[in-house]
Amino acid sequence: MSDRIADLNAGRRRALCVKLVDQIRRRGQLSADELTEFAGGLLERYTRDLLQELLPDGPDDVAQHDAWVKRQFHEGLDRAGAALREVLRESTYRHAVAQVLQRKMFEAEGTLRQALKARALEHSAATFS
Numbered sequence: 001m002s003d004r005i006a007d008l009n010a011g012r013r014r015a016l017c018v019k020l021v022d023q024i025r026r027r028g029q030l031s032a033d034e035l036t037e038f039a040g041g042l043l044e045r046y047t048r049d050l051l052q053e054l055l056p057d058g059p060d061d062v063a064q065h066d067a068w069v070k071r072q073f074h075e076g077l078d079r080a081g082a083a084l085r086e087v088l089r090e091s092t093y094r095h096a097v098a099q100v101l102q103r104k105m106f107e108a109e110g111t112l113r114q115a116l117k118a119r120a121l122e123h124s125a126a127t128f129s
Contacts, residue, residue, distance in 0.1 A: 012053055017076070020046045021083045032093040039088070040100040043080060047108040050076045051115055062123050066116050073112050077105055 020042050027038060050073060058068040084101060088094045 014079070016046055016049050016053070017080050017083055020080055021087050024084065024087050032096050035088075035091065035093050036097050036100040039084065039097050040104050043084070043101055043104045044107075046080055047073075047077065047104070047111065051112065055115060055119065062120065066120070069116065070112065073108075077108060081105065 023042055024039060027035075030038060054069045054072050054076075058065040058072075081101065085094075085098070088097055091097065
C-alpha cells in the first residue's frame with residue numbers, strides 16, 4: 001500500500017473518531033442510562049466502521065495484513081477511548097460510562113478476531129479453489 005493511500009485511510013479513521021466525539025458533545029445533558037446507552041452505541045458503531053475501513057486495506061500477505069489490521073484497530077480503539085474519556089471527564093456519570101465503554105471495547109476485540117478468522121477462511125477457500 002502506498003504512503004499516500006495509507007495517509008488517506010488514516011485520515012478517514014481519524015475522522016471517524018472526531019465524528020464520535022462530536023456526537024457525544026452535541027447530545028447535551030442526558031441521564032446516566034441515556035448517556036451510557038448512547039456512548040456505548042456510538043463506540044459499537046465506531047468499531048464496526050473502523051473494521052470496515054481496515055479490512056480491505058493493508059498488505060497483500062495474509063499474516064502481514066492481519067498484524068496490520070490488529071495494530072490499526074487497537075490504535076483506533078485507543079484514540080477513541082482517550083477522546084471519549086476527555087469529552088466525558090466532567091460528566092457526573094463518567095465512571096458508569098467508562099464501564100460500558102470498557103465492555104464495548106472487549107466485545108470489539110471479539111468482533112476483530114471473528115472478522116480476521118472469517119477473512120482467513122475466505123482466503124483459504126480461494127487458495128484451494
